[in-house]
Amino acid sequence: MSEKPISRFPVPALPDMPEDIRALILSVQEKAGFVPNVFLALAHRPDEFRAFFAYHDALMERDSGLTKAEREMIVVATSGANQCQYCVVAHGAILRIRARDTLIADQVATNYRKADVTPRQRAMLDFAMKVSQSAHSVDDADFAALSAHGFSQEDVWDIGAISAFFALSNRFANMVSLRPNDEFYLMGRVARG
Amino acid sequence: MSEKPISRFPVPALPDMPEDIRALILSVQEKAGFVPNVFLALAHRPDEFRAFFAYHDALMERDSGLTKAEREMIVVATSGANQCQYCVVAHGAILRIRARDTLIADQVATNYRKADVTPRQRAMLDFAMKVSQSAHSVDDADFAALSAHGFSQEDVWDIGAISAFFALSNRFANMVSLRPNDEFYLMGRVARG
């Protein structure tokens, strides 16, 4: 395991964390087998930790017209555009697992226009990228394009809100030089029989 | 008062909101004299509402080496760069009030390099803008520049985290076409005797 620093800022030890945060981290560790570094880096600021993961789960765990894999596609595509190493590596792993597809994450991270996605998913990613890179110019034509692909108004909110949330996440990770856990790189790369 | 829509998405009526959200909105209304539209637009998604304002308050209300006025400068400068009408108008009003300065918000929104700020505040805004516009290239030299102006490590986190949070906020507001309340435009523009 790498011993490189995982953040430019202090990272608290588990025993020094508030109880709710320690409990959440331990439960994540139990499920994943390791603690993703974003939990440790954000634990330096407990209130921000709580808000960040509440926001994340509100978007990524809710019932939605978008599958969980599609939501991860949005994360990976916009994080690639924002050159966020942590988000591309960590959410790339999650995308591979959710989509049961060993290739999709690297495709979407590099150039989603050339990825193995449906036309509907392409429209979803076009909108997510516009919110990510030039939200000021979003207008009626963008909403019409999504509607034409069968997205509901709530789906559009989900796409835009996920893109907006990771605009925050990408900037935070780049600011603190958040290091992706070594474990993420290989996850989901070998198809299960 | 304007009757233009305040969001592209449905806005719930107060009686239809969850109790905690209605209570928060009523308390804001009592203090401010009106309900800022961001509360109403986000109430469409209660979980996101709760996370958004918890995050906001964690950054904007905490004890910090930055004054509250300085934190609003960060919001206004980065929201100007992101062409976010709601954030510039609403937080411009708050900045005028917090800084007791009738000119500062319009200056910072348009070109912070020409604003009446101290060299220390200029360095703060340079970093906030870099996190906002090209966080991928933040590096050691940026941290050294802030340190040279006396910012602590925690101050730097605050600057970057506020900039990152409003990267989310700006994109959300532009996506939903969030309309600034008419009340904000004039707030803090007349100096008190």
Add this chain to the structure above:
Amino acid sequence: MSEKPISRFPVPALPDMPEDIRALILSVQEKAGFVPNVFLALAHRPDEFRAFFAYHDALMERDSGLTKAEREMIVVATSGANQCQYCVVAHGAILRIRARDTLIADQVATNYRKADVTPRQRAMLDFAMKVSQSAHSVDDADFAALSAHGFSQEDVWDIGAISAFFALSNRFANMVSLRPNDEFYLMGRVARG
């Protein structure tokens, strides 16, 4: 009143100015109640002063298919894009007065796509912004779009020429660090009964 410098360059005293320039400045002062700083900064170069204001008036005072308020919208939108503090603050004031609208200037300066303008005015501002930001790519389709909104050929010239003139003005103001007069910030913000 602020005592900050209004220009990086020398500013002549009224008695030292050529007679025609002094007379013009005094007449402006009489009408406005103060002397906008652009007059004082440019008086350092009398020939440029004369040409600048002749050009300005040829565009902004002529009979035109554009209202005076619409012409100020063009100024404010393009000056916002060029981050020109003087032009946004000073012409924002004039726009509020000409349009008898207390909100329009801040809306247009930040993101004209979200401003309370008609579809025709939106098309006008789209063209003005294209001339301002990428004139090299203006082509037939842009002229057709304006024609479809009922703009005459002379109107199109006006839109483009105003945008081009303030491309000069914005760069001049940023180069000399032209300071907006304090008076502009509040002008036109309180609706008359």
Add this chain to the structure above:
Amino acid sequence: MSEKPISRFPVPALPDMPEDIRALILSVQEKAGFVPNVFLALAHRPDEFRAFFAYHDALMERDSGLTKAEREMIVVATSGANQCQYCVVAHGAILRIRARDTLIADQVATNYRKADVTPRQRAMLDFAMKVSQSAHSVDDADFAALSAHGFSQEDVWDIGAISAFFALSNRFANMVSLRPNDEFYLMGRVARG
């Protein structure tokens, strides 16, 4: 001679022009042997014509610490960056003649950093390009760099003001699709014995 249109807009016949404009055009024709198209295109708007050429001459004909060739370098470099065909071709010809250098115009138009200019001229062009492309970020360091090369405060104004004026001129020419006269292309390309 080419019979392509010289402007998207109407071009008046000489007899239909105001007397002062016709006289000026005839005197230019006598000196140059032909009428540069910018005179004809702008004659469509006599007041703008007068202001434009008054401004041009105030900057390009005044006594200055910059040679006339250096001023044309500024025009050609910034017009190249703005993709203004008329200005590059017409002022390229003037630059060749003023500098008595058959190569300099094509060098400066394409990439002034690789042109046969002195370090002082390189600094001049760096500043002109910054005013042309990102005037909002001009600051003290830029003025210090010019001062270190011996430029006076008045010289700096000249550099910036010429760059700003051609920001207008380039946008106007691109908007009207101003066609360079065929005569310009070969002017100054053959060294005199």
Add this chain to the structure above:
Amino acid sequence: MSEKPISRFPVPALPDMPEDIRALILSVQEKAGFVPNVFLALAHRPDEFRAFFAYHDALMERDSGLTKAEREMIVVATSGANQCQYCVVAHGAILRIRARDTLIADQVATNYRKADVTPRQRAMLDFAMKVSQSAHSVDDADFAALSAHGFSQEDVWDIGAISAFFALSNRFANMVSLRPNDEFYLMGRVARG
């Protein structure tokens, strides 16, 4: 194995290729276990095929002050910036193998500034990216920075020439929609004991 098209253009069958190209492809297949799609797509144009691989080998196989892994870092970093899926996936695999490092390729592809590279390699990648993204502004300071890190003049040529060659390669691959072979994604991801 995927049955998606590997190029927008016709791909010749092995028996229809010129003898030298078929022989080269068969030898690559023997060594790698599969035929990288760039060989098949370019075989549509035998003369371009021969020149492309001759150029590639002249840069990537020559004796150089850069290791083969370092040369692949240049390819992966610049291809990431150019959003070239084929080059990132294929050369990412080669980089992992050459560097015997399972993490480095994903790090460099997303944001080389956050990758596990030495300061000397960071300087190498800074220069490669400048040649890739704004070669027109390369100047003396860039050469001095490389020299300070011990790069010889020949090393600098190598860095710049590899970056320039993949500027071609990235554009070709994006133009033809060159599909990365499925085999590349997993290569080099499992460290050998």
Add this chain to the structure above:
Amino acid sequence: MSEKPISRFPVPALPDMPEDIRALILSVQEKAGFVPNVFLALAHRPDEFRAFFAYHDALMERDSGLTKAEREMIVVATSGANQCQYCVVAHGAILRIRARDTLIADQVATNYRKADVTPRQRAMLDFAMKVSQSAHSVDDADFAALSAHGFSQEDVWDIGAISAFFALSNRFANMVSLRPNDEFYLMGRVARG
């Protein structure tokens, strides 16, 4: 004749070059009357020299649906966008000669949208510029646009491949500060009777 250096890197003397390279250079000199500097600069690296000119000739000399003049238009337009002085000056000369047009090169180099080209050539240049400046976003609509102008699939490859090759060439020339021969500037500027 200029005695300025033609490259930042060593330039071998003719007698020191490999026989095949010397022979090629002498034959070029015989035909053109001088040796274009790109041959001398690249002779520093014989293998790259051979691959470069093989690639160049494969694209520029092959039978094609594009005339040789059209291919040079692609070179000049994209080299202008990349600010490559050598390529604009040298290929501008070749374009003038191949097109028997004294004006076309300066027009295309500065702004191809205003050049005297046919609508078909305009579509060709639009595609070439997209491959040059944002190849990652090339998609079906671009191919359809070319097809609508009668370009075959092979023509499209030619357009894109020439643009891609000069992406390499432009970066190489800017990296080594390749100086255009003085002879190029005047070539093809005087129409033959």
